[in-house]
Amino acid sequence: MPTRKRKSLVIVYTGNGKGKTTAALGIVLRAWGRGQAVVFLSFMKTTTSNYGEERATRKLGIEMIALGGGFTWLSKDLERDKALAQRCWERCKEKLASGQYDVVVLDEITYPLSFGWLDIDEVLEVLRRRPKDTHVVITGRDAPQALIDFADLVTEMREVKHPFQQGIKAQPGIDF
């Protein structure tokens, strides 16, 4: 493996447990606390969603770009979702190439990768060419092996116990 001169990291939070997007938000908070520039791009949230994280980032002046089609496995229009994912990826490429950010979050990008809507080789190439000081945080289930191989830090969030199993609903402030 070649020596990597950059110090910035590609961090992947994957697995079927809860806490992936949440951990990405924790990094956003830390980075913001240090005055770093952050952008959060979401492949699942829609432009109209207004969750706790959106309200928080808006109040903090952190850029959040939500270009997803919602929960795609419920979608009636996959072509639209595919086009949205590709549009979101175009924005990611701009942001990654810009050199303006200390941290770029690609939230739930693994889904369009799994569906074959984005090309993993292209994504890795864009990550490889990014400015050397830009950290990247990637979340979502089923991260492709090539992404895991490429990343510097990979954590699998493993579900041990989930409240939905007990009939408890998602809670505002906690889950969204």
Add this chain to the structure above:
Amino acid sequence: MPTRKRKSLVIVYTGNGKGKTTAALGIVLRAWGRGQAVVFLSFMKTTTSNYGEERATRKLGIEMIALGGGFTWLSKDLERDKALAQRCWERCKEKLASGQYDVVVLDEITYPLSFGWLDIDEVLEVLRRRPKDTHVVITGRDAPQALIDFADLVTEMREVKHPFQQGIKAQPGIDF
């Protein structure tokens, strides 16, 4: 198992991978975004630490109480650390009983539990008696089985790949 009437959750992030405290911070951000009251109590951070999360919570007006003795396995004075942990737990009890918070984070409380400095039965009893609307987030490696059994949501952060393996140091804004 008796029916739990409360809707609030006890959430545990455990395991040896990265992202446990980070996910707790993500919940802090979401809850703050919704205008909820949050307190973050840390069993490891010291009163003088000034990490990204401390700078952020200070700027946001979120209460952070750091009463840990630092990294105890390097400590020269375990009796002091034990006393600090017990002092921190006293504060946790006050906060949990107060009913003033939507979210109480007990960051890295599993360590004093593992060391036998706190009594797990007492901790569970305090959690059981808390006001019904207070969510609790608990982080740290090696969560005791009794805590896992008690919790509503448990995620194990499993280390797949760690940058320290490659000689890359912890990064400000990302790790702390």
